[in-house]
Amino acid sequence: MKKLINLNYSFTFLLVALFLVSCSKDSTPEVIEEQELITTVTLEITAANQPTQSIRWKVDETNNNTVSLKANTDYEVSIGFLDESDPGDVEDITEEVREEADEHQVFYEFSNVSVSYSSSDTDTLDGDGNPVFIKSIWNASTTGSGIIRAYLIHEPTTKNSSTRAGFGGETDVEIDIPITVIE
Amino acid sequence: MRHHFLQFFILLLLIVGSPQLYSQFCDFTLKGNVFDLHDNTPIFSALVTIEGTTFLSQTDELGNYKIQGLCPGIYTLLIKHPKCKSLKRKINFRSNKEINFELEHHINELEEIIISDSKLEVINSSVKESRLNTDQITQFSSRSLTDAINTFSGVSVLKTGSAIAKPLIHGMFGSRVGIVANGIRLRDQEWGSDHSPNIDLNAFENVQVVKGSAALKYGGDTAGGIIVLSPYKLFLKDSLFGQTVLNGATNGRGGGITSKIMKSTSNGYYFKGQLSAKRFGDLSTPEYVLSNTGMKEFNFSFKIGRSKVLRGWEFNYSRYQNEAGILRAAHIGNVQDLFNALQSEFPLRINPFTYGVESPKQQGVHQNIQFSYFKILKNKAKWEWNYNYQVNQRKEFDVRRGLRSEIPAIDLKLQTQSLTGNYSWKKTFDWNFDWGINGLLEDNFSNPNTGIKRLIPDYLKYELGSYFLGTYKPNNNFSWDWGVRLDAIYLEAQKYYKTSDWIDRGYDRQYPEFEMKNLGTQILTNPQARFFNFAAHTGFSSRIGPSIETSMSYVLSQRAPNASELFSDGLHHSLASIEYGNLRLQKETTHKILTSISKSAMAYRFSIEPYVSYTDNYIYIAPVGLEQTIRGAFPVWQYEVTDALLWGIDANLDFKFSDQFNLDINASYIHAEDLKNNLPLINIPPLNSSQSIKYTSPKKRYDIELVNHFVAKQNRFSDFNFTVNILQDGAIVKQIVDVSTPPEAYHNLDVLFSMYLGKVNQSKTILRFMFYNITQTNYRDYLNRMRFYANEIGFNAQVQLVLKY
Numbered sequence: 001m002k003k004l005i006n007l008n009y010s011f012t013f014l015l016v017a018l019f020l021v022s023c024s025k026d027s028t029p030e031v032i033e034e035q036e037l038i039t040t041v042t043l044e045i046t047a048a049n050q051p052t053q054s055i056r057w058k059v060d061e062t063n064n065n066t067v068s069l070k071a072n073t074d075y076e077v078s079i080g081f082l083d084e085s086d087p088g089d090v091e092d093i094t095e096e097v098r099e100e101a102d103e104h105q106v107f108y109e110f111s112n113v114s115v116s117y118s119s120s121d122t123d124t125l126d127g128d129g130n131p132v133f134i135k136s137i138w139n140a141s142t143t144g145s146g147i148i149r150a151y152l153i154h155e156p157t158t159k160n161s162s163t164r165a166g167f168g169g170e171t172d173v174e175i176d177i178p179i180t181v182i183e
Numbered sequence: 184m185r186h187h188f189l190q191f192f193i194l195l196l197l198i199v200g201s202p203q204l205y206s207q208f209c210d211f212t213l214k215g216n217v218f219d220l221h222d223n224t225p226i227f228s229a230l231v232t233i234e235g236t237t238f239l240s241q242t243d244e245l246g247n248y249k250i251q252g253l254c255p256g257i258y259t260l261l262i263k264h265p266k267c268k269s270l271k272r273k274i275n276f277r278s279n280k281e282i283n284f285e286l287e288h289h290i291n292e293l294e295e296i297i298i299s300d301s302k303l304e305v306i307n308s309s310v311k312e313s314r315l316n317t318d319q320i321t322q323f324s325s326r327s328l329t330d331a332i333n334t335f336s337g338v339s340v341l342k343t344g345s346a347i348a349k350p351l352i353h354g355m356f357g358s359r360v361g362i363v364a365n366g367i368r369l370r371d372q373e374w375g376s377d378h379s380p381n382i383d384l385n386a387f388e389n390v391q392v393v394k395g396s397a398a399l400k401y402g403g404d405t406a407g408g409i410i411v412l413s414p415y416k417l418f419l420k421d422s423l424f425g426q427t428v429l430n431g432a433t434n435g436r437g438g439g440i441t442s443k444i445m446k447s448t449s450n451g452y453y454f455k456g457q458l459s460a461k462r463f464g465d466l467s468t469p470e471y472v473l474s475n476t477g478m479k480e481f482n483f484s485f486k487i488g489r490s491k492v493l494r495g496w497e498f499n500y501s502r503y504q505n506e507a508g509i510l511r512a513a514h515i516g517n518v519q520d521l522f523n524a525l526q527s528e529f530p531l532r533i534n535p536f537t538y539g540v541e542s543p544k545q546q547g548v549h550q551n552i553q554f555s556y557f558k559i560l561k562n563k564a565k566w567e568w569n570y571n572y573q574v575n576q577r578k579e580f581d582v583r584r585g586l587r588s589e590i591p592a593i594d595l596k597l598q599t600q601s602l603t604g605n606y607s608w609k610k611t612f613d614w615n616f617d618w619g620i621n622g623l624l625e626d627n628f629s630n631p632n633t634g635i636k637r638l639i640p641d642y643l644k645y646e647l648g649s650y651f652l653g654t655y656k657p658n659n660n661f662s663w664d665w666g667v668r669l670d671a672i673y674l675e676a677q678k679y680y681k682t683s684d685w686i687d688r689g690y691d692r693q694y695p696e697f698e699m700k701n702l703g704t705q706i707l708t709n710p711q712a713r714f715f716n717f718a719a720h721t722g723f724s725s726r727i728g729p730s731i732e733t734s735m736s737y738v739l740s741q742r743a744p745n746a747s748e749l750f751s752d753g754l755h756h757s758l759a760s761i762e763y764g765n766l767r768l769q770k771e772t773t774h775k776i777l778t779s780i781s782k783s784a785m786a787y788r789f790s791i792e793p794y795v796s797y798t799d800n801y802i803y804i805a806p807v808g809l810e811q812t813i814r815g816a817f818p819v820w821q822y823e824v825t826d827a828l829l830w831g832i833d834a835n836l837d838f839k840f841s842d843q844f845n846l847d848i849n850a851s852y853i854h855a856e857d858l859k860n861n862l863p864l865i866n867i868p869p870l871n872s873s874q875s876i877k878y879t880s881p882k883k884r885y886d887i888e889l890v891n892h893f894v895a896k897q898n899r900f901s902d903f904n905f906t907v908n909i910l911q912d913g914a915i916v917k918q919i920v921d922v923s924t925p926p927e928a929y930h931n932l933d934v935l936f937s938m939y940l941g942k943v944n945q946s947k948t949i950l951r952f953m954f955y956n957i958t959q960t961n962y963r964d965y966l967n968r969m970r971f972y973a974n975e976i977g978f979n980a981q982v983q984l985v986l987k988y
Contacts, residue, residue: 035634109910170516174815
């Protein structure tokens, strides 16, 4: 029986030792600033003889800026992606999208209004010469109000499609912005 | 009487013989002790002689021997005792020397202990267990532990594709199922449904599955069940044997090799080394390639030990390393992508076959170091000590922008140290007791270099547990067992919350003491939780008449929420959902009653095992709302509690038509209900059954087995569907994303053919041809998370060569 007790003592001792070793961990974990976050989408809309419109859509904010277009007028629309999670260090993700033009695609869909768009002369092209639509020319044909749905697609399975499903790939951005088209 | 004569004779020799024969250079002394190999007690009256001379000495009560007047030289010593095996040892003798010898008792004296120790112990006599033997393990050598135990009724598989699979016992998985290897609980990142246990089946020779938490020795928190993997026990005899298994399979165009060698010696030392490697490329369904589903695995282990029957030690090291691809098409960006994937009959990304694995993928390395010691005391009580250190590293890679796909999105390192002591003893022959204590320390580190917020935070966990178990077995027809276990758990995490989340969930008011540092958008907190868990078990098994056996047992188990349930915080790419832990969770308590009745006769054996369990505070994940993100609205799933009722039946029938034909039918059914919301629980296996018919040739030269698996449609499920607004032809259309409806029922047919080459009944070489899904059935499985994207794998032909030596 004495041996048994001895063993118990040694066990307790080992346990205590084990726990003491462990208690040395006191460092606080590092803060992680998320790297590939997109928090903000901007649309810069310009046309000859029209005031420039700057639309900002930011996550966690109320976004009710409306785009307003004149029918049958060409507008140049420049889309931008920002990481504003750290207000002191705003990152322009658009640059990254341009650099990886092969793996990215900007795509727009419209509801209730009819807007056609094409690549602008200043647009970025991918390795095969396909436009990424970072800069595009819009032209609205019907009047009314509806929604612009802007997408940034990562690794699309094809670069030529007219529907979101057709492009495949993963959606990195999908936001809705109200639009009105006037005469 | 004879000994005395011998002693006298030796004395006479020593006195009379030595001075005459040797000169003054020859006055060196050889002395030492002779011990018993098994218990280190001195051996009295062993004879130590030098071959070719007349020198000899007999040991006294303390085992001492002494030979004086020796010249330098090379001698062969012979140590003898009538009750022991003789020992011969060559020595180079230069000057006075002390040498100790260990003699081994003739093995028959220890036979009783050896036999009782070498038998595979029944883990719990009142709960029926299922077992896999070496042969069955070999059959699954190129697959996984989970696949192997899926053959038991009541055990299913929760999968993410084919390579990532975890066991589901009685409708429960993860922390509710314990895996015990070499007597130690496996400590890996068991929390997610998409993690397979980091263990190599090939390192073990026996697998036992105990349903329900009736193995209190290993923990009181596994309401689902426990899987115990154990190696062969090697005993004091000179032996060297091993096995090599070669596998090749058409689906995935890969294969594997596993090899092991075991050596034991008569002085108690033993060694075992094992390694296995496997590699597969993309798997295929009958119609298409499942892109990025390749995998590779490399494992090795060794152990060295010495067993002297009455005491022994063992050192064990094992390393497991795997990389598994996740179906590329399952990596999606948002809810609309998920909707599109569900609409499509085919995965949205199908590439040509390749062996390469890209993101998304998982990598795991699990290392285990173990040291154990046992000692059998005079009263046949046994002490066992086990120290164990496990390191589990897990990396998960997502498809990311930039070159970040190479940086893991999840990078965790879990280190666990544990110390276990077990004291078992018998009181008279009928009563067996076990008492044990277990201390554990766990440290999880989440590497911040991922650039993505931690899914699981850094934490420390301490556990201290103790159990007391007893078995009363007055005869072979009845046994009663019981056990209690207490565990104290303390968990301390350091976690950054998004400040808005911390406030939205009311944690700032409920847990202000956890707040450490407010960094504006993020807040560092130090959540702490304490749990005291109680587990108990009692049950009996009894034989009624010559052929009927019944058992019944009650198990109470308590489980503390795991780190994932408390803290998880992240995006699930294959389900387009955000998952949140819940700091308010309390321990869950499960009451389970298991019964079994079986009847065996000459031609058949059948058993049915009904069970019912009720869990108070059952932790589960459920959709709680939507969260607006830059990728649109995402469904948010959060860990919640309810009361759960699960009941089910496992049944088995084994029918022997003749020595040649055998029919085996397994079936199981589970009914699981969320009692608070009156809804069925998610991820519960549907009714399933397997039927096999086996023909064995008259001289057992070969056998052929036809197996049909049937899985019904799960008709009991909760509707967790949600809607998504899709733009179609210039108009917004509301569409339902159906993530709830289970797939249709299916049949799956396999054919297994084994040839036993060489001597009848002692075959050293086995050749197997195994054909799976021979009808090329296209189907999806409810328990596979990839079911939203692709079918299960199609036809697979596998060749296996087993070489024993």
